[in-house]
Amino acid sequence: MVDQLPNLGREDEMLKAMGLQNMEDLFSDIPSDVRFKGPLPLRPPQSEEEILSDARRLLGANISMGSRTSFLGAGLYRNYIPASVFQLVTRGEFLTAYTPYQPEVSQGMLQAMWEFQSLISELVGLPIANLSLYDGSTAAAEALTCAVRVHNRKASQPNTVYVSSLTSPDKMSVMENYCQGAEITIKTLEHNDDGTLNLDSVKDAAGSCGVYLEQPNPLGVLDEGLTKTKEIVGEHTALIVGVQPVSLGMVEAPGHYGADIVVGEGQPLGSPVTAGGPLYGIFACSKPYLRLMPGRIVGRSVDVDGKEAYCLTLSTREQHIRRHRATSNICTNETLIALMGAMHMALLGPDGLHDLAYRNAAACQKAKEVLVETPGVKIVHDAPHFNEFAIEIEGSAEACLAYLDDNGIIGGFDLGRWYPSITNQILITTTDQTTQQDIEALSAQLSMWASHQGVSA
Amino acid sequence: MSHLFNHNGAPNTGYSQPPSIETATKPSIPAGLVRRQRARWPRLSEPEMVRHYTWLSKRNFGIDTGFYPLGSCTMKHNPRVNEVIAQLPGIADIHPHQPEHHLQGLLSIYYEMQHMLEVCAGMDQVTLQPVAGAQGEFTAVRCIQEYFRLKGDTKRTKVIVPDSAHGTNPASAAMAGFEIVEIPSRVDGRIDLDALRAVADETTAAMMITNPNTLGLFEADISEASKIVHDAGGQMYYDGANFNAILGITSPGLMGFDAVHFNLHKTFSQPHGGGGPGSGPIGVKAHLAEFLPGPLADRRAPTAGEQSTAVDEFWYHWREPTHSIGKVQQWHGNAGAVIRCWAYYRRYGSGLTTMSEHAVLNANYLRYAIHKAARDEGVDHLFVDGAETDVAKHEFTLSMQPAKEQFGISAMDVAKGLLDRGYMAPTVYFPLVVPECMMIEPTETESKDTLDTFAQHFAEVLKVDAETLHAAPTTTPVRRVDEVYAARNLCLRHPFDD
Numbered sequence: 044m045v046d047q048l049p050n051l052g053r054e055d056e057m058l059k060a061m062g063l064q065n066m067e068d069l070f071s072d073i074p075s076d077v078r079f080k081g082p083l084p085l086r087p088p089q090s091e092e093e094i095l096s097d098a099r100r101l102l103g104a105n106i107s108m109g110s111r112t113s114f115l116g117a118g119l120y121r122n123y124i125p126a127s128v129f130q131l132v133t134r135g136e137f138l139t140a141y142t143p144y145q146p147e148v149s150q151g152m153l154q155a156m157w158e159f160q161s162l163i164s165e166l167v168g169l170p171i172a173n174l175s176l177y178d179g180s181t182a183a184a185e186a187l188t189c190a191v192r193v194h195n196r197k198a199s200q201p202n203t204v205y206v207s208s209l210t211s212p213d214k215m216s217v218m219e220n221y222c223q224g225a226e227i228t229i230k231t232l233e234h235n236d237d238g239t240l241n242l243d244s245v246k247d248a249a250g251s252c253g254v255y256l257e258q259p260n261p262l263g264v265l266d267e268g269l270t271k272t273k274e275i276v277g278e279h280t281a282l283i284v285g286v287q288p289v290s291l292g293m294v295e296a297p298g299h300y301g302a303d304i305v306v307g308e309g310q311p312l313g314s315p316v317t318a319g320g321p322l323y324g325i326f327a328c329s330k331p332y333l334r335l336m337p338g339r340i341v342g343r344s345v346d347v348d349g350k351e352a353y354c355l356t357l358s359t360r361e362q363h364i365r366r367h368r369a370t371s372n373i374c375t376n377e378t379l380i381a382l383m384g385a386m387h388m389a390l391l392g393p394d395g396l397h398d399l400a401y402r403n404a405a406a407c408q409k410a411k412e413v414l415v416e417t418p419g420v421k422i423v424h425d426a427p428h429f430n431e432f433a434i435e436i437e438g439s440a441e442a443c444l445a446y447l448d449d450n451g452i453i454g455g456f457d458l459g460r461w462y463p464s465i466t467n468q469i470l471i472t473t474t475d476q477t478t479q480q481d482i483e484a485l486s487a488q489l490s491m492w493a494s495h496q497g498v499s500a
Numbered sequence: 501m502s503h504l505f506n507h508n509g510a511p512n513t514g515y516s517q518p519p520s521i522e523t524a525t526k527p528s529i530p531a532g533l534v535r536r537q538r539a540r541w542p543r544l545s546e547p548e549m550v551r552h553y554t555w556l557s558k559r560n561f562g563i564d565t566g567f568y569p570l571g572s573c574t575m576k577h578n579p580r581v582n583e584v585i586a587q588l589p590g591i592a593d594i595h596p597h598q599p600e601h602h603l604q605g606l607l608s609i610y611y612e613m614q615h616m617l618e619v620c621a622g623m624d625q626v627t628l629q630p631v632a633g634a635q636g637e638f639t640a641v642r643c644i645q646e647y648f649r650l651k652g653d654t655k656r657t658k659v660i661v662p663d664s665a666h667g668t669n670p671a672s673a674a675m676a677g678f679e680i681v682e683i684p685s686r687v688d689g690r691i692d693l694d695a696l697r698a699v700a701d702e703t704t705a706a707m708m709i710t711n712p713n714t715l716g717l718f719e720a721d722i723s724e725a726s727k728i729v730h731d732a733g734g735q736m737y738y739d740g741a742n743f744n745a746i747l748g749i750t751s752p753g754l755m756g757f758d759a760v761h762f763n764l765h766k767t768f769s770q771p772h773g774g775g776g777p778g779s780g781p782i783g784v785k786a787h788l789a790e791f792l793p794g795p796l797a798d799r800r801a802p803t804a805g806e807q808s809t810a811v812d813e814f815w816y817h818w819r820e821p822t823h824s825i826g827k828v829q830q831w832h833g834n835a836g837a838v839i840r841c842w843a844y845y846r847r848y849g850s851g852l853t854t855m856s857e858h859a860v861l862n863a864n865y866l867r868y869a870i871h872k873a874a875r876d877e878g879v880d881h882l883f884v885d886g887a888e889t890d891v892a893k894h895e896f897t898l899s900m901q902p903a904k905e906q907f908g909i910s911a912m913d914v915a916k917g918l919l920d921r922g923y924m925a926p927t928v929y930f931p932l933v934v935p936e937c938m939m940i941e942p943t944e945t946e947s948k949d950t951l952d953t954f955a956q957h958f959a960e961v962l963k964v965d966a967e968t969l970h971a972a973p974t975t976t977p978v979r980r981v982d983e984v985y986a987a988r989n990l991c992l993r994h995p996f997d998d
Contacts, residue, residue, distance in 0.1 A: 044851040047577065048858050049947035057861060057948060061868045069860045069891050070749055072718045077754040079853075083747070084619060088849040091581045098843060101605035102590025104811045109593045118830065119595060125515060127550050133583055135564025136557040140774040141573050145915065145925050146983075147976040151560030152774035155553070158504045161994040165539040171992055174775070177631045180830035216826035220642060224677030258533075267530040295535045317586075318606060319596035319831020320631060321777030333990075339775065344986035347971075351501060352978040356986040362634070362671035363930075367680040372671035375632040375765065375780075379773025389504055389549050392514030393538035404527035405520035412524050427528050448599065456597060479521050 044088040106453075108316070112481045113453040114410075116431050116472025117261075118179065118211060119319065120287065120311040120403075123476060128313060128386045137382060142339075142375075146354040147346075153353035156378065157341040159385040163327055166291050166388075166396075167305035168298025172327040173338035175381040176373060179308030180214040182324030183255055183285055184221035185337040185371055186304045189328070190253030190281035191227050192335040192370065197279045199250030203228045206255040207240065209262060211461055218255075232256070238264040238424035238433075245275045253281035253304075258297060259290060261461070262470065263407070263431035264424055273301025281332070288312050288325060289475075290429045292400025304328045311474075313384035323377035323384060334360065337371030399475055403430055406473035410482045414471070417486045419493020423468060431472040433458060436489065437496035440469050446495070450488050502555045505994045509543035540996055559977040560774070561924055567950050569866075571895045571927035571939025572666070572714065574744045574766035574859075579847060582769070582840040591839050596831040600817050601809050606835065607816030609842050610797035613781075616845055620852065621740075621760045622753015623783030627792040629833040633741060636761030636780030637672035637708070642825045643784060643791035644706050644735045644759065645676055650823060656705035656734065660696065664689055664715065664931040666741060669708040678705060685933050688887045689715035689897075696728050704734035711755065712742045712893035714931040714939070715886050716863065726756025735759065735788075743767045744943070745860055745894035748853025752783075759784045768841035770834075779837035793827050794820040858944035859894040862951060866942045867896045869955035879962035882906070886934035895941035897934050904936050907966045911936040916972040916980065917961035923954060 045051055054066060063069065070078075089097070108121055132138070136151060143149030156174040163172035176182040187204045195201050206218065208231040215229075222229055232254070233244045240256060248254045254276055259265050273282045284297035286307040297305045309323040310316065328336055334357065342356035362369040391399060407428050414420050414434060423433040436443050440457040447454030456470040473482070529535075544552070562568070568575035586592065590605055600607065614626040630636040641659065648656045659673035660681045670680045681704075683695040690713065700707070707729045711719045719725070726736045738752035738760035744767050752760040764770050764779035772778070784792065795818035802815035848855050867885075874880040886897025903909040915925035915938070927939040942951060961969070973979060 044848045044854065047579065047847060048854065048944055049950075050858055050861065050944075051854075053948055054858075054861060057865045061864060063864075066857050066861065069857070069864055072720055072889070072891055073746075073750055074720055074723065077723060077750045079748055079750060079754070083850045083853055085616060085850040085852070086846075088851045089846045091579070091847070094843050094846045095581055095585065097846065098585040098588065098839075101609055101811055102585070102588045102839075104605035104809075105590040105594055106598065106602035107589035107593035108595055108598075109589055113595070115595045115597060117597060121593070125546075127546055129587070131550065131553045131557070134554070134557040136560040136562045137774055138583075138771045139562035139564045139568075139575075139578055140560055141568070141570055141575060141772045141924075142775040144570075144927075145561075145919060146981040147916070147973050147978055148561035148919050148924065149774070150977045151556035151558065154559070155556050156774075157993070160992055161505065162539075162541060164993045165541060165996075177635065178829055178831070180827070181635075211830070213827050213830045217828060217830060220638075220826055220828055221675070224675050226677065265530055265533055267532045270532050291535065291539070293529055293535055295533050296539075299536070315592040316595055317592050318594040318603075318835035320829065320834035321836050322831075340992060342986035343991040344982050344989075346978040346982065347980045348978075350978055352981040354981045354983050354986050356983065356990070356992075362667040364667070365671075366667045367670035367674035369667070369671040369674075372634040372638055372668050372675050373632070374634045374668050375763075375772075375778035376776040378775030378777075379771070380777060382774070386549065386553060388541060389544055389552070390515040390546065391541075392509070392543040393541045394512045394543070395514035395517065396541070397538060398517050398520075401527070402517065402520040404529075405523050408523045408525070408527040409521045427530055453595070453598065453602075460597075475517075477521070482521075 108453060111451055111453050112484050114455040114471045114485060115453045117456040117470050118308060119316045120430060120474045121316060121476045122311050122474060124313060124315060124387065125390050128383050131386060132379060132383050143355060150353060153341050155382055155385055157343060157353050159381050160341060162385055162388045163325055166288060167327045168296030169305055169327040169329055171333055173336060173340045175377040176324035176326050176338050177377060178322040178324045179285065180217040182306035182326045183214060184218040186283045186306050187218055187222055187253055187255060188225055189332055189336055190283060191225060193332055194252040194279050194281060198252050202226055203230060203251040204253045205230050205232050205248035205251055207232050207257060209234055209260055211261055238262050238426050239266045240268045242268050242271060242275065245272050249276050249280060251280050253283055255283045257285040259287060259429040262424060262433050263428040265294060265427045265429055270300040287430060289400050289403055292396035293404060304332060309384050313387035314380050321377055321380050323380040335370055338373055339376060402475040406477040409479060410471060410473045413482050413486045417489050419496060419498035420489050430474060431470055433468050433470050435468050437493050437498055439466050443492050446492050447488055452485055452488055502552050504552060505542050507542040507544040507548055509545060513543055566922050567946060567954055568924040569926050569940045569942050570924055571941040572741060574941060574943055576769055576943040577945035578769050578771040579844060582843040585843050586836050586840050591836060604809060604811045604816055607797050608811050609839060611799055611816055613838055613842050614797055617762055617781055617783055620747050620751060621783040622751035623760060624786040625789035625792060626781050626783040627796055628781045628838050629793045629829055630780040630782055631829050631834045632778040633761055633763040633780040634668040634672055635828055636782045637668055638675055639793060639828050640737055640759040640761060640782045641673050641676045641678065641706060643788050646791045646823060646825050647788055648705060655703050658703045659705055660699055660707040662691060662709060664713060664933050665708060666739060669739060673708065689713060689717060689933055691719050691721060691725055693721055693724055696725055700728050700732035700734060702733060704729065704732050706735040706737050708737040708739055710739035710742050712745050715897050716892040716895040717887055717889055718893055722755045742894060745856055747856040749856055759788055764837055764841040769844045770837040770840050777834050777837055779834045790821045790823045791825055792821045794824045796821065855944055862942045862944055862946055863892050863894050863896055866940065866951045866955060867892055869951055870958050873955040873959035877959040877963055879959055882962050886937055895939060898938045899934050900936035900938060909966050909969055911938050913969040914938065914961055917964060917969050919973040920975050921957045
């Protein structure tokens with residue numbers, strides 16, 4: 044504490060200059076009946092060294108994914124972040140700046156965010172991207188409310204949106220919280236047994252305000268059917284596609300198959316998993332959505348000398364101007380994490396992104412090739428996958444994951460936590476960090492598990 | 501200028517990666533989903549990338565660059581050990597869906613943070629899930645909404661907000677579906693109890709208010725305001741944006757509030773990163789606790805089998821509140837921010853009171869020093885206090901209205917003049933109730949010398965003639981940016997070929 048307060052020991056000097064007697068005089072305006080009595084009942088202050096030591100002990104007691112063999116993903120993906128990203132993002136000029144309200148001294152972050160918008164726009168195939176929302180779930184939720192704002196007047200199903208029934212309940216819960224205030228009804232779209240979207244059910248969504256689908260879907264399935272959905276729902280229903288951004292190194296940009304809004308969890312580009320936050324939500328859209336979209340956006344402009352300059356623009360959508368009529372309540376966003384994303388994208392370039400996507404796809408392919416041969420393991424969907432796929436095992440998924448855990452493997456995600464009627468399926472996630480040895484170790488342990496369950500090899 | 505998109509290295513260059521895993525058959529993408537054209541991203545080598553972002557950083561102003569008296573934003577120093585801690589694999593490489601026995605350290609820190617914030621706020625239960633102050637506001641009003649719905653009290657459709665409130669207050673309440681009732685402030689910016697009495701009724705769900713208010717004044721009538729709202733059957737919501745003034749001195753609980761949000765990125769120094777990330781935990785009284793988003797960190801005595809894995813005498817676990825509104829972020833909030841703020845809290849512990857005392861000391865001293873320097877330089881007739889008061893809290897407002905009327909010098913002109921002298925400008929034109937407002941918050945981490953020098957420079961800016969100030973800034977990377985041009989000639993991305 045003493046190393047954080049420059050004026051410790053100078054209080055009297057300062058008070059005297061002001062004509063005050065003591066610190067208490069500074070708080071004379073606070074009625075005594077609302078004053079704290081006595082000191083805060085909290086622990087004593089620590090030094091930097093003591094804090095670091097406690098942090099190492101406590102955080103060291105956590106089991107990091109890198110210290111095990113891990114197949115846990117389900118929306119977050121372990122990746123490698125180039126060293127230069129960390130080095131640059133912790134520069135104090137970026138790290139300790141506020142929202143760029145004074146553009147003349149914030150050109151660095153403003154330009155970096157304008158470049159981020161450009162990178163995301165190209166990645167997803169849409170002309171407009173904002174400079175981040177909180178995470179993939181809030182980006183999806185804000186996309187739904189944005190779609191209603193844009194389409195409600197002409198909708199034959201006003202205040203109604205459709206969401207894939209595979210959507211994770213946690214994300215769905217965020218959507219429900221964001222939608223209920225505007226009295227938006229969320230209906231679900233069904234899927235076929237092979238994991239693909241039931242395109243017949245999409246017909247029900249025509250005339251609604253928006254449709255939310257993911258590519259790859261929550262079970263890792265790459266679904267070609269999504270390319271036909273815009274035609275089915277029509278011009279006056281927003282097609283919103285949630286993406287894993289790395290996949291777009293190989294997979295077509297949704298903006299090129301009719302998506303009006305693309306959202307996603309930006310984390311795999313630039314950010315560690317960090318126990319689920321801070322992350323950054325991608326939000327991109329086509330022109331009709333621009334003036335009703337959420338979040339901050341940077342425009343390129345000029346200064347009084349005609350010199351290229353950047354500033355926040357279209358602020359009249361935002362809470363600090365529009366107050367209760369704002370398109371969103373968002374103020375603080377995830378700029379610094381988006382900056383990490385921009386740096387990672389800048390390093391990768393178009394070919395690097397393709398290679399990164401290929402490494403992810405190859406790891407997934409390899410895992411499928413090995414697990415399809417593993418006794419007692421069935422791959423649930425005979426479909427192309429990216430990053431992850433569901434397997435069915437003997438016995439309960441929960442018990443199997445506990446068994447794998449006992450043997451040093453973080454085995455994946457128990458799909459029963461999303462879909463309560465399923466008890467024996469695990470979502471296996473691979474990334475560019477997955478090795479052949481990891482996959483073989485998983486296969487060996489799943490094989491052992493199967494034999495414990497009475498399956499013979 | 502350095503432009504990212506001007507870097508066009510040869511194809512198949514870029515960041516080197518290890519070879520992919522060998523597969524028996526090539527990974528397949530359905531034919532209709534194969535990407536036809538690669539993203540038109542630039543191609544940079546590492547040296548070019550490092551130089552580009554270093555160049556950009558030099559065109560940006562942070563707390564590390566200089567004094568940052570941006571009112572309402574609490575731009576205090578960010579201790580660097582917090583960054584070291586946040587990169588440890590025990591937080592950076594953790595998946596939120598890992599089982600509890602993998603996360604005992606993280607859960608214990610969550611528990612400790614919940615407890616600390618409960619103590620500081622005088623609340624019964626805290627959740628760390630909301631990732632920003634505005635999201636905290638939204639989460640809390642959602643909890644209040646569900647609380648009334650469960651009671652069958654469906655008439656409470658309105659939220660009262662003073663006209664001096666942060667814009668997020670009405671925006672968050674409206675997002676949850678409430679009708680906003682704005683009440684005027686008194687001329688000194690304080691709450692008008694008669695105006696409140698006139699609107700508080702059986703349709704009131706809540707009142708949202710910050711204290712100290714946005715003029716940096718403590719609302720001495722706050723207990724009476726709480727009573728008026730409670731008597732009408734409504735809930736009191738505390739906007740914690742200005743918490744830095746009151747830690748250990750008073751608390752929302754003592755003032756009669758039912759719910760509160762924290763801006764950890766302000767009060768507990770998560771670096772603001774040019775706009776985020778933040779963290780916006782909320783605390784509530786017991787009657788609202790079971791409506792919070794889940795999961796919450798909780799603890800119990802460990803079983804025999806758990807003892808070897810436990811980090812202390814407790815076993816930490818997640819708990820789902822019984823009437824939870826559900827989630828507002830997909831995972832467990834901004835865990836990385838929570839860890840940094842935990843490290844920050846540990847630096848102060850019970851000394852958080854001293855932190856707030858120094859925040860208030862510095863604000864009052866700077867207010868005094870600016871007035872004194874202005875008198876010495878003969879420019880004290882160019883501004884007045886935004887509100888009459890003996891003492892301010894962590895921030896204060898000045899009105900440049902006299903300068904505007906006498907010489908056409910606006911608050912924005914003064915702000916730009918300060919940029920030329922190497923400072924971040926104070927917040928301007930907020931709160932709206934103060935004409936030509938400058939809102940100044942020095943924080944506790946600035947030395948007396950910095951405050952004295954800034955006060956002197958502030959007075960010197962006011963001696964500059966209007967024409968020169970209209971042309972300011974002249975020493976910054978660019979001069980005044982044309983925001984109207986930006987809005988009329990929208991250029992929101994690199995033009996590529998289009």
